[in-house]
Amino acid sequence: MQRMFKMVLGALALTVGLSAQADSADTPVPPKVSSAILEKLQGARPDFTYGEVTPSPIEGVYQVQIQGGPMVYVSASGDYVLTGTLLGVTPDGFVDLQELAMQPVRKAKLDKVAAEDEIIFPAEGKRKAYIYVFTDVDCGYCRKLHQEVPEMNAKGIEVRYLAYPRAGIGSASYKKIASAWCAKDKPEALTRLKNGLPSGAEYCENNPVASQFDLGGALGVRGTPAIVLADGKMLPGYVSATELEGILGL
Structure with missing residues (x-):
């Protein structure tokens, strides 16, 4: 199952360019979507602490940081979760989009x-x-x-x-x-x-x-x-x- 998730995640990454990813990441998460995702995640694993639901670079897929754990990618319904490294495709090679997304978050929190x-x-x-x-x-x-x-x-x-x-x-x-x-x-x-x-x-x-x-x-x-x-x-x-x-x- 884990291998299948990684294959799906890789396929998703290969279907979009960085410009499309940036547009998706700038779109606010609808409150109903955020609530539905957190409700499903907390119902499945109440022992985890989940961060804010934010847009991922892929349209219709959202990202949530598990405190003390990985970043996960979740469908809008909250029914499907992907784990692994989300890569963007550029002319110079692959880019770790998860790390890029975390950099401004780290900076903002550490500045405080x-x-x-x-x-x-x-x-x-x-x-x-x-x-x-x-x-x-x-x-x-x-x-x-x-x-x-x-x-x-x-x-x-x-x-x-x-x-x-x-x-x-x-x-x-x-x-x-x-x-x-x-x-x-x-x-x-x-x-x-x-x-x-x-x-x-x-x-x-x-x-x-x-x-x-x-x-x-x-x-x-x-x-x-x-x-x-x-x-x-x-x-x-x-x-x-x-x-x-x-x-x-x-």
Whole structure:
């Protein structure tokens, strides 16, 4: 069945050009359609949390982000769901339309995160770029990336950390990373945790880690580290300072 869905999705992608896709994506979703889709999805899987119903690039097909899960494509009746990567066809090759659609969503949501809720490692001298990093303190590649942060800062890149404890809210890992957000010197506390040391601060209830974990899930974070550029593009996994400098065009 899954293979059939992917075949259907591929056929749908091959029937439209990017201009037609853009026109479809600009059409508002009728409230009755949105309500019908969410009612069907919630009835089938009430254990999932669903985002807003938005137009997909294919006329008559809509897209819904499952929090902590994939983007799904749904018929107007809500009776049929497709999963997989929706590709657009261009003269230069295939384009991942799902990723393109998520970029402005990520940018808008991350722009609303208050600076005091981030743990920021500022650029040295003039800031040339900034990145967001969803991180866990018990992740080997997160620790490796953190070792590159001083070099990133030296290259003019500001690093803005957000918490994403992979073990989930309420876990020991959650309480560990939350203690960094409770510390007086947050960057120092986070660095200590990345080095396998106690943060030096006590866990506190009033911290933004749970909301950042939920935000990461909504933005498509599936693992750590997850780097998001200022324009909303996501780079999943470890990226060195030198590689990042090239990606940012510095």
